[in-house]
Amino acid sequence: MxxxxxxxxxxxxxxxxxxxxxxxxxxxxxxxxxxxxxxxxxxxxxxxxxxxxxxxxxxxxxxxxxxxxxxxxxxxxxxxxxxxxxxxxxxxxxxxxxxxxxxxxxxxxxxxxxxxxxxxxxxxxxxxxxxxxxxxxxxxxxxxxxxxxxxxxxxxxxxxxxxxxxxxxxxxxxxxxxxxxxxxxxxxxxxxxxxxxxxxxxxxxxxxxxxxxxxxxLPVKEKVLKKKTRYMYYFAISVNGKTFVKKREAKDIWQNLHEFVLHEHDEPIDWTKKNLKEAVKSFIDKPFQLQEISTIVKQQLTHQLIIGQIIKITVQTPIDIPGYDLLPDKEIKKLAFPKFINTLMQQEAVLF
DNA sequence: AACACGGGGGA
DNA sequence: TCCCCAGTGTT
The missing domain is CATH 1.10.340.30 (Hypothetical protein; domain 2)
Known part of the structure; x- marks a missing residue:
């Protein structure tokens, strides 16, 4: 000693x-x-x-x-x-x-x-x-x-x-x-x-x-972490006051936390009526109403920069989205979400 | 051995 | 922005 x-x-x-x-x-x-x-x-x-x-x-x-x-x-x-x-x-x-x-x-x-x-x-x-x-x-x-x-x-x-x-x-x-x-x-x-x-x-x-x-x-660290940027666009798709959510299971960030319908892209998306319609069509093949689209949110993680928006839409006809559960707000409130999604939900809607 | 994994606060 | 924080698990 x-x-x-x-x-x-x-x-x-x-x-x-x-x-x-x-x-x-x-x-x-x-x-x-x-x-x-x-x-x-x-x-x-x-x-x-x-x-x-x-x-x-x-x-x-x-x-x-x-x-x-x-x-x-x-x-x-x-x-x-x-x-x-x-x-x-x-x-x-x-x-x-x-x-x-x-x-x-x-x-x-x-x-x-x-x-x-x-x-x-x-x-x-x-x-x-x-x-x-x-x-x-x-x-x-x-x-x-x-x-x-x-x-x-x-x-x-x-x-x-x-x-x-x-x-x-x-x-x-x-x-x-x-x-x-x-x-x-x-x-x-x-x-x-x-x-x-x-x-x-x-x-x-x-x-x-x-x-x-x-x-x-001192001290000295040798490893430099590489960073990447991801563009994550969430669709809050509601039917009769219920919204589609699921638990993230993949070996990725936010495992075991919940999310809305995710549209991830390797580049930023400038939403237009046209590409919005296409994006939604990849989840549901039914008519929908756009409610609001949020401002762009950035969140810096240790080795990822997440950039994205939340887009709220409603659908009148009953639908199913494989892998997602349709839950009322009361149930959704009990679920744990990543900070990024909670921030998205607090955003003021912007006109589209 | 290298890498993935969140979010906040200080400089 | 970058770095660091009462580190651990996976590949």
Whole structure:
């Protein structure tokens, strides 16, 4: 153990760390687990309201395991990375049935649950059971790469191995939970990505990046994500006050969320009466009335830019669209939709 | 090893 | 815009 680094981290935690979060110091593994899943790739400020909603609605793992799945997705709506929600439900059911509602208490069994990787398993194991596993998240990677002046990319295979070993060697094995919490808080509050508080940092004398003025160049990432643009036009097709919707099942964005009738194109579409008629004809071969067409909405995802509109039409004759369900508004309100579609539905209609 | 997976906030 | 956030699962 690098005694100096670890001890100073613990001293900082004891004397200066005043970061407060509802799940901090929590011992109920269910609550710890929930907070960790919500916070994967998610800012504390963004996840906080969701955590409170979930705990209020599902105070125990049993409640979560036995809830209607759509209700859980509706609660997750807007948070993103929806496979987290799917895996949360799956793991809740396993804990409820296989483990009789008692959260598994070994690292291996925790890690085996769906949606739990090395980081989350170490977090739960150390926070709930005080087991000696070091967390390695974005905060830890940043702190270690700066303190030790490591330029090995954090997203490379060798980098991951290196940082994992280093994190393990630094862990305070007497107080793994407290130490793990401390180093993450330190990364979030002092050794921040932008404008870190090096002046107030208790470790600055030993920090390689500070000594060498590398702070703004570390950590290093090697992978650059490629982005693509998609044009998604949604048709809200209504018959007698009911509208066609379906659940997205494909291995694509927004899996398990719902959508209206989708017309996706590889180029932007400038809607005219003619091409609108053609587009609708590909779904239904019946006369229709155009109600309204929205303004163009853009949504930037991590590696996709989604551009599109929603077009509301009504049909008088009874019809069926294969793959879609015809549901009343009351039912549709209970379904979880992507942010993009919710934004579309809030748009003012433009004249056509 | 590379890639897919959301949404929000700060610079 | 770009980057990052208490990362994980799939191919």
């Amino acid at each position: 690098n005694f100096d680094f670890t001890q100073k981290m613990m001293v900082w935690n004891h004397t200066e760390n005043n970061r407060s979060m509802p799940w901090k110091g929590e011992k109920d593994p269910y609550k710890i687990w929930l907070s960790e899943i919500i916070l994967q790739q998610t800012r504390v400020e963004q996840g906080l309201a969701y955590y409170n909603k979930f705990i209020e609605t599902f105070p125990t793992v049993k409640k979560l395991a036995n809830a209607p799945e759509e209700k859980v997705f509706k609660l997750w709506e807007g948070l993103g990375y929806y496979s987290r929600c799917k895996n949360l439900i799956a793991s809740a059911k396993i804990i409820d049935s296989v483990y009789k509602g008692r959260f598994p208490d070994t690292y291996e069994n925790i890690l085996a649950l769906k949606g739990i990787g090395p980081y989350t398993a170490a977090a739960i194991a150390s926070f709930a059971f005080n087991l000696p596993y070091a967390v390695v998240d974005g905060n830890v990677l940043r702190v270690l790469s700066r303190y030790f002046g490591i330029s090995t990319p954090i997203d490379s295979t060798t980098g991951k191995k290196l940082y994992n070993q280093l994190a393990d060697s630094l862990l305070d094995k007497e107080n793994p939970g407290v130490y793990n919490q401390a180093i993450m808080d330190f990364g979030a509050v002092v050794c921040k990505p932008q404008n870190p508080l090096c002046g107030a940092c208790p470790q600055k004398q030993e920090c390689r990046a500070f000594q060498q003025a590398w702070v703004n160049d």
